[in-house]
Amino acid sequence: MADVPDTELATLPLDAWHRARNGRMVPFAGYHMPVQYEGIIAEHRWTRSHAGLFDVSHMGQLIVPLDATATLETLLPGDLQAMSEARPKYSLLLNPTGGIVDDLMITKRPDGWYLVVNGATKHGDMDVLRAAGLAFTYLADQALLALQGPDAVAVIAAHAPGVSELGFMQAGAFDLGGVQAWISRSGYTGEDGVEISIPASAADAIADLLLADERVRPIGLGARDSLRLEAGLPLYGHDLDETTTPVAADLLFAINKRRRAEGGFAGSDRILAELEQGAITRRVGFTVEGRQPVREGARILDVEGNEVGRVTSGGFSPSLEAPIGMGYVATHLAEPGTALTLEQRGKLFSAAVARLPFVPHNYHRKGKTA
Template identity: 60%
Template sequence: MSEANDLPPQTLPLDGWHRARGARMVPFAGYQMPIQYEGIMAEHLWTRENAGLFDVSHMGQLLISGPDVDVELEELLPADVKGLGIDKMRYSLLLNEQGGILDDLMLTRQADGFYMVVNGATKYDDIGHMREHLPDEITLNHLEESALLALQGPKAGEVLARIQPEVARLYFMEAGAFDLDGVPAWVSRSGYTGEDGFEISIAAEHGERIASLLCDQPEVKPIGLGARDSLRLEAGLPLYGHDLDEETTPITADLGFALSKRRREEGGFPGADRILLEREQGPVLKRVGLIVEGRQPVREGAAVVDADGNEVGKVTSGGFSPSLERPIAMAYVPAGSAVPGTRVRLNQRAKIFEAEVTAMPFVPHRYHRKGAAK
């Protein structure tokens, strides 16, 4: 599940808090992280019905500022950074020169620069890459003394509004600075579960108190990494290092939405020639969702095979969906097989599984979108 670092795992600010609440800790992305508390299935379903609190302090939080910082960031990302309004966020991709994905990330414009959240396992590489490619005048500040908590689920909105009523003004993919019980917090209405919810950045020293305050609310339970993975899989959201890597491009990964219209027209982002050609002509392989027949999960590493048993693709994430009560997976399949309804065969440990390509998300998103009917 993790990109194993060579160093022994480090502890995060809420380590003791997790252990006191009965978490089983495992190494992930170089840190000791809670994989589960009462059990993945129960935690998953609780989050879909109520609200779950996730500690994602392993992720990299960066502040990027300086002259023409938006123009400079567009050299590295395919997003319309210049057109991003204050307190608005966008999903984007850090691309290498070949258009391969170095990381996926969330970018928010603040009054005096950008707030970026990147994956924990790749954060130091990302910082190195950006430091190498951004001009010296651009300041990159890694918020190593900050915790990041995610409150996710259909009851997240009412829970957080109880603590700070002003957060109710945020819609999906908006953010702002708020006071949470006396603690200055940067709150984003976003997440990785497909549910409504928030990501809350606070100074590490306040992490335990805010986590406890949230978990004292009757709708909230702490949720581990295990359920975070099954929730994001049901939501069709890719996991870097598994469903995305330097060999995959935004088109292959079916993340074309991350290429803003203006950027597609103007180009000028890393790998633009290849990516735009691929967008026009269609990729060789494409990331799709699969519903697997039977009850046995097909997991990362299984092969997608043709009628003769030749490997033509691979499963990059897979597991049992607690909400659908059946196995689901993400896989790269030949573009000709990427249409929903197509039957594909999988080979896992010399056993053949039948599966059907399906549109993602597997479980509908329930974001709090502006202008959307409640």
């Protein structure tokens, strides 16, 4: 990523807030966004040990009417009919050939199906919904913040009583410092934490409120990427795209039992066949010998030197102090421990398939203390 030139990029509600705190702004998903403040490794480690505040207002927030459930199920492989209110689920927007148009979070709320979609794909997602005849409301005036890390819930619970009672993947409406907020106990770092939807007009006040706690620091895109990579979480446009199926992407949990039995969602014939027979390729994690990261696009070779896949995400893990990555390989090579060779700019690196996540998730499961 490079510093942002003078372009037609959009600005986040907190644009001035980031700049005032020396956020280095870069172009991402059509917006000026902060890539770092004090440094990626320091921000990464702070989130793992305390609480990091992320601005993810570039994400798209949509409301689809509840009476459109049947139509929505033609696009998503989740069992929406069985979903309980205020229980977010990870799901996938699929194309007719079973490719992933986007990955998203969906929650049943009293006002409709609440979808949080990726920033770079949100307008294309809305086109897919329109083409299916779905009405929806784009919540363009809502900001989205994420507070992640072991101290995150304790910090926000001081201003939004009741949040600490949420378990992982539970959500609800709360008063947060006098602002009406929709808060879900979820995130994209592998840590405990929350995502907070608030009116954009209140973003500065809420960000200041949270940052006033000494356990909280602002965190940029750089650490967000290294955190999600350690957690083994795919990034759309890199690890997922419209040529990738949920089976190849190792996202089978997003296809619920009823949908596997009945089908009826976009690309279901291909996906259900892959569930039974296996996909040709599969997303895996891998560790790399040495200290140098191997980046997206590098070739993956088997022990005989044949190309068997490509790296889709790669970087240095601050937690493990070693290079890690994800990519797609021929399915017969997806077993943890399998030796691989990575080729980047003519240089070869020894690697091995690793179990995901690289760093254990620290989600707060229901029944445990906050």
